[in-house]
Amino acid sequence: MTGRDVIGRGLRVLWAGVQHEPKIFTIATIGSVLFGLLTIGTAYALGYVVGHVVEPAFATERYEWGTLLLAAGLVLAVSAGKVIGIFGRRLGSGFMQFRLQALYRRKVTRRYLELPPAWHARHSTGSLLSNANSDVEATWWPIAPLPFAIGSIVMMVAAVVVLFFTDWVLALVGLAVFPALFSLNVVYSRRMAPRQAKAQSLRASVSGIAHESFDGALVVKTMGREQAETERFAAKAAELRDALIRVGRLRGVFDPSLESLPSVGTLAVLVAGAWRVQSGAISLQDLISVTLLFTVMAFPVRSIGWVLGELPRSVAGWDRVQRVLTATGEMAYGESGVPGDGPAEIAFDRVDFSYVDGERVLHDVTFKVKPGKTVALVGPTGSGKSTVATLASRLLDPDSGEIKLGGVPATDLAAADLAAAVALVPQLSFAFDDTVRANVTLDRLRPDGTPISDDETWAALATAQVKPFVERLPDGLDTELGERGTTLSGGQRQRLVLARALAGQPRVLILDDATSAVDPRVEAAILRSLRSTSGGATILVVAYRRATIALADEVIYLEQGRVVAHGTHTQLLESVPGYAGLVTAYEKAEAERDRSYDAEEPEDDLEEPDTAMEIVR
Numbered sequence: 001m002t003g004r005d006v007i008g009r010g011l012r013v014l015w016a017g018v019q020h021e022p023k024i025f026t027i028a029t030i031g032s033v034l035f036g037l038l039t040i041g042t043a044y045a046l047g048y049v050v051g052h053v054v055e056p057a058f059a060t061e062r063y064e065w066g067t068l069l070l071a072a073g074l075v076l077a078v079s080a081g082k083v084i085g086i087f088g089r090r091l092g093s094g095f096m097q098f099r100l101q102a103l104y105r106r107k108v109t110r111r112y113l114e115l116p117p118a119w120h121a122r123h124s125t126g127s128l129l130s131n132a133n134s135d136v137e138a139t140w141w142p143i144a145p146l147p148f149a150i151g152s153i154v155m156m157v158a159a160v161v162v163l164f165f166t167d168w169v170l171a172l173v174g175l176a177v178f179p180a181l182f183s184l185n186v187v188y189s190r191r192m193a194p195r196q197a198k199a200q201s202l203r204a205s206v207s208g209i210a211h212e213s214f215d216g217a218l219v220v221k222t223m224g225r226e227q228a229e230t231e232r233f234a235a236k237a238a239e240l241r242d243a244l245i246r247v248g249r250l251r252g253v254f255d256p257s258l259e260s261l262p263s264v265g266t267l268a269v270l271v272a273g274a275w276r277v278q279s280g281a282i283s284l285q286d287l288i289s290v291t292l293l294f295t296v297m298a299f300p301v302r303s304i305g306w307v308l309g310e311l312p313r314s315v316a317g318w319d320r321v322q323r324v325l326t327a328t329g330e331m332a333y334g335e336s337g338v339p340g341d342g343p344a345e346i347a348f349d350r351v352d353f354s355y356v357d358g359e360r361v362l363h364d365v366t367f368k369v370k371p372g373k374t375v376a377l378v379g380p381t382g383s384g385k386s387t388v389a390t391l392a393s394r395l396l397d398p399d400s401g402e403i404k405l406g407g408v409p410a411t412d413l414a415a416a417d418l419a420a421a422v423a424l425v426p427q428l429s430f431a432f433d434d435t436v437r438a439n440v441t442l443d444r445l446r447p448d449g450t451p452i453s454d455d456e457t458w459a460a461l462a463t464a465q466v467k468p469f470v471e472r473l474p475d476g477l478d479t480e481l482g483e484r485g486t487t488l489s490g491g492q493r494q495r496l497v498l499a500r501a502l503a504g505q506p507r508v509l510i511l512d513d514a515t516s517a518v519d520p521r522v523e524a525a526i527l528r529s530l531r532s533t534s535g536g537a538t539i540l541v542v543a544y545r546r547a548t549i550a551l552a553d554e555v556i557y558l559e560q561g562r563v564v565a566h567g568t569h570t571q572l573l574e575s576v577p578g579y580a581g582l583v584t585a586y587e588k589a590e591a592e593r594d595r596s597y598d599a600e601e602p603e604d605d606l607e608e609p610d611t612a613m614e615i616v617r
């Protein structure tokens with residue numbers, strides 16, 4: 001992108017911002033123009049004071065009180081006007097900048113949530129954070145000095161006009177200095193563009209690495225990778241440092257030039273002005289006014305540089321924000337609901353799916369889970385169980401074939417209806433830094449529009465076998481869980497997340513290895529409790545334990561993305577050698593684990609500990 005493009009594009013970005021906040025922008029610009037014109041007024045008012053008060057006082061050695069008061073009034077009036085101008089400009093600029101930043105943060109975050117898991121898999125958390133923070137800030141940084149810069153341009157034009165009325169020679173000095181100032185600002189921003197873009201993208205990389213290191217802190221520590229990880233971060237941080245130094249160097253060259261140009265103008269005015277005063281073409285008052293004009297204008301004119309100098313960063317930020325806002329791939333939702341109430345049927349019909357082009361993960365998957373039934377998905381690792389669970393909850397869409405929920409194609413369901421009807425409890429449980437209650441209810445409303453009550457929350461906690469634990473917490477449902485629920489054990493967190501799914505009274509419940517960190521006896525109790533109390537849900541459970549599998553009404557056995565067998569556990573045990581082998585292996589592993597669990601204290605979290613084992617066939 002060339003420098004000219006940057007200015008053009010940057011101004012278009014700012015124009016988009018102005019269109020969002022036209023009223024505030026107008027107030028800020030009027031304030032700024034007022035300030036600009038009164039800045040010229042200041043120079044001429046002070047010139048008037050010198051010409052009408054100071055000069056006569058030197059000549060006559062006495063004050064003209066009337067003129068003195070008039071001069072004082074003039075200076076005060078100009079200052080008061082400037083105060084109003086500054087107030088309007090600053091308030092308007094701040095409002096505009098912060099409102100736009102807030103608006104675009106919301107837009108970016110909203111878009112993140114709409115984009116599909118495949119998009120998230122391609123973008124690091126660090127760069128997403130950088131989009132929502134520094135990119136949005138960079139985009140709207142120059143909008144704050146924009147009204148000031150517009151006021152300053154008006155001021156420069158007005159100053160040239162006023163100068164022509166004062167003296168054409170001094171006006172020529174102005175005509176030389178002001179365009180030079182403007183041009184210098186333009187060259188500055190063009191040179192700055194590539195440097196700012198580079199620094200902005202490195203900020204995202206540094207943030208990405210930092211985020212990854214913090215997230216994986218435990219791995220880094222336990223694997224003794226602190227040094228390597230520190231070096232990886234240091235290398236990127238050094239690149240960012242160098243990029244910022246290159247930005248700083250350019251600033252170092254241009255800033256003093258921009259600062260000193262008006263002073264050169266002042267000097268030129270003094271030289272030319274002294275000659276004009278001598279030749280009687282202008283008065284001393286005029287010379288003072290023009291000299292002051294160049295001095296007081298130096299500061300506002302810098303605002304043009306603030307805008308132009310930051311435009312490249314703004315454009316770089318805008319491009320990165322737009323990449324998120326215009327990213328496609330989100331799912332289109334229909335407008336249907338899941339018909340009727342109570343448990344809903346899940347049906348897969350000839351479903352093919354691939355994450356990456358050409359690498360098919362599911363082949364021709366067809367099965368039905370009748371309303372209210374519990375079906376276990378069983379298969380070796382990588383056979384596609386999680387993929388089926390993810391498709392069933394419509395986080396992904398199949399390449400071909402169809403998935404129906406309650407007889408309605410999943411793609412026809414409205415987003416809210418889908419979320420209300422289907423709950424997926426994933427392998428990785430996530431808890432918010434909030435209370436137990438907030439984590440379970442998520443402020444959701446029941447179908448009749450009322451909030452989920454405490455009784456319902458307790459019921460969900462009981463079904464998830466975590467009620468006794470929550471009861472023992474110091475503040476019960478009001479207990480704060482800390483960041484990501486770090487105050488909970490893995491099993492407690494999994495059960496809390498399950499309770500969250502249950503509290504929404506889903507009609508389809510999909511458990512993707514959702515209780516892996518839970519004692520097998522508790523897991524069995526959960527499933528039993530789910531079947532007897534939730535009553536309203538069809539359950540699809542990715543299962544790894546014989547006890548869980550045996551609890552299901554039916555089993556779907558997957559191998560390499562294909563449904564190899566579908567029937568009861570007993571039928572499959574007898575007729576499918578692969579299945580029998582896998583379940584036997586699970587059983588052996590469980591026996592090992594059971595021995596270790598038996599050696600520990602018995603779990604007292606079970607709601608119905610005595611019956612939990614009975615249901616294990």
Ligand SMILES: Nc1ncnc2c1ncn2[C@@H]1O[C@H](COP(=O)(O)OP(=O)(O)OP(=O)(O)O)[C@@H](O)[C@H]1O
Nearest residue numbers: 121355356361379380381382383384385386387388
């Ligand atoms: N996000 C992804 N991108 C690309 N390939 C993926 C992705 N997720 C899973 N896969 C691939 O899809 C196949 C099925 O994975 P899936 O997670 O569904 O299997 P699974 O049966 O649940 O395995 P496990 O029992 O180990 O959890 C695997 O070959 C896996 O490598």
